[in-house]
Amino acid sequence: DGGITQSPKYLFRKEGQNVTLSCEQNLNHDAMYWYRQDPGQGLRLIYYSQIVNDFQKGDIAEGYSVSREKKESFPLTVTSAQKNPTAFYLCASSPDRGNTEAFFGQGTRLTVV
Amino acid sequence: GENVEQHPSTLSVQEGDSAVIKCTYSDSASNYFPWYKQELGKGPQLIIDIRSNVGEKKDQRIAVTLNKTAKHFSLHITETQPEDSAVYFCAANMGFNKFYFGSGTKLNVKP
Numbered sequence: 001d002g003g004i005t006q007s008p009k010y011l012f013r014k015e016g017q018n019v020t021l022s023c024e025q026n027l028n029h030d031a032m033y034w035y036r037q038d039p040g041q042g043l044r045l046i047y048y049s050q051i052v053n054d055f056q057k058g059d060i061a062e063g064y065s066v067s068r069e070k071k072e073s074f075p076l077t078v079t080s081a082q083k084n085p086t087a088f089y090l091c092a093s094s095p096d097r098g099n100t101e102a103f104f105g106q107g108t109r110l111t112v113v
Numbered sequence: 114g115e116n117v118e119q120h121p122s123t124l125s126v127q128e129g130d131s132a133v134i135k136c137t138y139s140d141s142a143s144n145y146f147p148w149y150k151q152e153l154g155k156g157p158q159l160i161i162d163i164r165s166n167v168g169e170k171k172d173q174r175i176a177v178t179l180n181k182t183a184k185h186f187s188l189h190i191t192e193t194q195p196e197d198s199a200v201y202f203c204a205a206n207m208g209f210n211k212f213y214f215g216s217g218t219k220l221n222v223k224p
Contacts, residue, residue, distance in 0.1 A: 042215055042217050107154070
């Protein structure tokens with residue numbers, strides 16, 4: 001059953017702690033993305049990767065870090081430097097560099113207390 | 114970079130009526146325009162897309178139109194049903210798979 005899996009669905013962390021969100025895909029897609037969604041707002045791009053061992057900053061990369069050591073995995077770390085980390089985080093993937101559909105995971109809701 | 118604007122932010126229609134959501138984009142290099150539906154607490158799912166070499170595309174009750182000259186594209190849902198209630202996002206892509214999303218439209222279909 002192919003798809004993109006994010007875990008966990010809900011995550012609670014204390015302020016000042018780093019936390020890593022998992023994103024795995026078995027679709028054999030080259031490109032992967034992380035978006036942040038705040039209530040009533042659109043999707044804002046944090047980081048994206050078009051190929052293994054390479055990634056680029058999106059529009060709101062400050063306070064976040066990523067790695068792409070394997071094609072199927074693109075974990076996102078929310079660091080203590082992120083001033084307002086509470087949000088809904090969405091991971092996506094797409095097949096290649098051409099204009100094709102992005103497939104989304106079900107999201108991780110991060111709450112920092 | 115690209116800037117995508119989406120209107121309206123909320124839309125309430127009676128069941129059976131039509132709903133129209135409009136988006137504009139700024140960069141004429143954009144050539145792929147997907148529409149996503151997001152239900153509460155879930156990830157967005159593609160419902161229809163259009164490429165810049167096509168002016169209109171239809172899939173049952175859903176259609177999308179694209180006006181490249183005016184740089185705008187629209188989603189049309191006919192014979193709306195309560196299960197169409199969700200948040201809808203438009204997006205533009207100019208290549209290299211970097212998507213720019215609109216701010217979303219919350220559609221409420223009243224039974």
